[in-house]
Amino acid sequence: MASETFHLSRREMLMSSATTAAVSSIVSETAEAAEVVDVAPTYKVALKVNGTSRALTLDPRTTLLDALREHLLLTGTKKGCDHGQCGACTVIVNGERINACLSLAVQHDGDAVTTIEGLGTPERLHPMQAAFVKHDGYQCGYCTPGQICSAISVLEEIRRGIPSHAQADLMAAPQATGAEMRERMSGNICRCGAYSNIAEAMADVAGART
Numbered sequence: 001m002a003s004e005t006f007h008l009s010r011r012e013m014l015m016s017s018a019t020t021a022a023v024s025s026i027v028s029e030t031a032e033a034a035e036v037v038d039v040a041p042t043y044k045v046a047l048k049v050n051g052t053s054r055a056l057t058l059d060p061r062t063t064l065l066d067a068l069r070e071h072l073l074l075t076g077t078k079k080g081c082d083h084g085q086c087g088a089c090t091v092i093v094n095g096e097r098i099n100a101c102l103s104l105a106v107q108h109d110g111d112a113v114t115t116i117e118g119l120g121t122p123e124r125l126h127p128m129q130a131a132f133v134k135h136d137g138y139q140c141g142y143c144t145p146g147q148i149c150s151a152i153s154v155l156e157e158i159r160r161g162i163p164s165h166a167q168a169d170l171m172a173a174p175q176a177t178g179a180e181m182r183e184r185m186s187g188n189i190c191r192c193g194a195y196s197n198i199a200e201a202m203a204d205v206a207g208a209r210t
Contacts, residue, residue, distance in 0.1 A: 045109050049074070050118025058105050065089045065100035068115060076116035076145045080189075087188030090146035090153075091115050097153035099187075116145035119152070128152050131201035139192035147188050151202050154184040158206075176206035 045056045049072060056071055065082075068074045068091070077100060080088030084102040091100045092114040120126035128148050131137070138144040155176065163170045166183035174180055181202050182195070190198065 043106050045105050047105075047108060047110075048112040050114060056105070060104065060106050062105045063101055064091070064093075064098075064103045064105045064108055064113070067105035068100060068113070074115050074117050078142055078145055080143070080146075085189075086143070086146075087150060088143050088146045090149045090188065092149055092153055095153075095156070097150050114149070116148060119148065126152070127205050128201065131204045132198070135197045135201040135204065137194055137198040137201040139190075139194050143188065143190050143192075147185075147190065147198055150185055150188045151181075151198065151205075154181055155202065155206050157184065176203070178203065181206070 040059050040061070042057050043060050045058055045067070047054050047056065047067075049068070054072060056067060058067060058071065062071075065077060065079055068077050069079065077091055078088040079101065080086035082089075082101045084099040087099065089100040090097050092098075093103075093108060093111050120129050125133070126148075128151050132144065132148060132151075137147070157164075158174045158176050158180065161173050163174060164180060164183050166177075166180045167174055178199055182199055185198065185202075
C-alpha cells in the first residue's frame with residue numbers, strides 16, 4: 001500500500017500555529033495563577049502624630065511621607081522631588097527636622113511626629129505661621145508647609161547652639177542673623193522665589209534683623 005502524503009495548506013498551518021499559541025498562553029496563565037504569590041510582610045508601627053497616638057500596619061518600604069499622606073491623610077506635608085532635594089516634605093520628628101521622603105516609617109516606631117497640621121489652627125496660628133502670612137512668605141504655597149517646619153526648627157537649632165557653615169567661629173554661640181538663617185534654610189527650595197520674605201518672617205519671630 002502506498003503511503004499517503006500529508007499535506008497542510010498555508011491557511012491550515014497558520015490556524016494551527018495560532019491555536020497552539022493560544023493554548024500555550026492559557027496553560028501558562030493557569031500555572032502562574034496556581035503558584036503561591038509572595039506577599040510582602042507588613043509591620044505594625046506606632047507613631048505619635050501631632051500629639052495623637054496612631055497605629056499603622058505598613059509595608060516596610062513605606063516612607064514616612066507616604067504614611068502621613070496616604071495612610072493618615074495628613075496631606076499638608078507635600079511630596080515634591082521625592083529625593084530629599086527640595087524640602088517640601090520637611091516634618092519635625094522628636095524635635096528634629098527631617099525629610100520625610102527619605103525616611104522609612106518603620107524607622108520611627110514610637111517617635112513623635114509634628115506636621116504642619118499640628119502647629120496651629122486658622123483661629124490660633126503658630127507664631128511662624130502668622131509671620132509667614134504677615135510677610136507674604138509664600139506665593140503658590142506648595143513648599144510652605146516644609147518651609148515653616150524648617151523655619152521653626154532652625155530657630156530651635158540656633159537657640160540650642162548647634163553650629164552651621166555660616167559661622168566664622170564654630171565654637172561660638174550661633175546668632176539668628178540673616179546669613180545664619182539663610183544658610184540653615186538652604187535645603188528648602190521655593191520655586192516662586194519668596195526667599196527674602198521667608199527670611200523676614202523668621203527674623204520677625206526671632207526678634208532679629210535680616
